[in-house]
Amino acid sequence: MNDLTKYYEILKRGGYKLTNQRKVVLETLYNHRKAHLTVDEVYQFVRETNPEIGLATVYRNIQILNRLGIIEKISFDDKDIRYEIFYEDIPIHHYHLICRQCGNVDELELDFMDRYKGMLEAEKGFEALDAQIKIYGICKNCIVKNSEEAE
Amino acid sequence: MNDLTKYYEILKRGGYKLTNQRKVVLETLYNHRKAHLTVDEVYQFVRETNPEIGLATVYRNIQILNRLGIIEKISFDDKDIRYEIFYEDIPIHHYHLICRQCGNVDELELDFMDRYKGMLEAEKGFEALDAQIKIYGICKNCIVKNSEEAE
DNA sequence: CTCACTGCAAAGTCTTTGCATGCTC
DNA sequence: GAGCATGCAAAGACTTTGCAGTGAG
Numbered sequence: 001m002n003d004l005t006k007y008y009e010i011l012k013r014g015g016y017k018l019t020n021q022r023k024v025v026l027e028t029l030y031n032h033r034k035a036h037l038t039v040d041e042v043y044q045f046v047r048e049t050n051p052e053i054g055l056a057t058v059y060r061n062i063q064i065l066n067r068l069g070i071i072e073k074i075s076f077d078d079k080d081i082r083y084e085i086f087y088e089d090i091p092i093h094h095y096h097l098i099c100r101q102c103g104n105v106d107e108l109e110l111d112f113m114d115r116y117k118g119m120l121e122a123e124k125g126f127e128a129l130d131a132q133i134k135i136y137g138i139c140k141n142c143i144v145k146n147s148e149e150a151e
Numbered sequence: 152m153n154d155l156t157k158y159y160e161i162l163k164r165g166g167y168k169l170t171n172q173r174k175v176v177l178e179t180l181y182n183h184r185k186a187h188l189t190v191d192e193v194y195q196f197v198r199e200t201n202p203e204i205g206l207a208t209v210y211r212n213i214q215i216l217n218r219l220g221i222i223e224k225i226s227f228d229d230k231d232i233r234y235e236i237f238y239e240d241i242p243i244h245h246y247h248l249i250c251r252q253c254g255n256v257d258e259l260e261l262d263f264m265d266r267y268k269g270m271l272e273a274e275k276g277f278e279a280l281d282a283q284i285k286i287y288g289i290c291k292n293c294i295v296k297n298s299e300e301a302e
Numbered sequence: 303c304t305c306a307c308t309g310c311a312a313a314g315t316c317t318t319t320g321c322a323t324g325c326t327c
Numbered sequence: 328g329a330g331c332a333t334g335c336a337a338a339g340a341c342t343t344t345g346c347a348g349t350g351a352g
Contacts, residue, residue: 017326019332039317054334059317061332066229073229078217081316097277106275110267116286124257125291126248134283135267140276168351170307190341205309210342212307232341
């Protein structure tokens, strides 16, 4: 069983009710957290177990979760808008490696903020709170695949 | 006079014609390059001097410029989709500081890629090509404003 | 002179909203 | 029970597309 109570707390504190639909949407985002789902993908998963849930409800709840900072909008390919859920004590600072060839998205932790925070404050007078980093390139698998094909 | 010939070359090499509409869109994106315009903002500017240009043409040309790597899609606030033009010999690696309070966007150069490229290759087998970094926080102006109001 | 490009309007796609009903608290 | 949440359908916002006419190369 997933422990989503932490999110439930946030919802309750925000004055939102814990409806079944809300829970299912949240659970879907959590269970597929590595997949960075689109709204429609969430909807498809939700329908599998709860065919009565409407698309508008999925939209509304994703909007609320986003507003509460439970999930975040992110796009890797200029096409789809995806959502990522913040889970566990995941550092706010986990970043993404995106393969230009196969589109795969990998996660990564970096000491980025520790390293640059002071510099930004000193040089720009900017108080950095968090960052979103997307690094584009070619992933390990594709590098291997490419070298094999070149033989 | 702006020197947009570099972009014209890219367009021609890509097999695209240099129509007046195309030039005006490109020029608008260039002249307002710090503003990171939305499609509609580009359209509004374009109309000022060329009221006959249609919105669809703006869309089509922005799409082409994007495809050619002359401009890039970017969003700072989860709402608007904006476009940024690559200009001069700007390092691919110029990043953004976004103020959570006033929404202002500032640019910044970092030694990020130099610093992490080797590490990514060694640890993840990932060949990094470029990165997009957005740092969210509170800008200098807002910090000053906040402290004044607190008095 | 040819073929890509444009303007317009219509069609798509994605997202939000209004309203009657249902369900948490 | 009161009021937020839901489902549905309709409306809205944004983007793409079809087509006939235009213009760059």
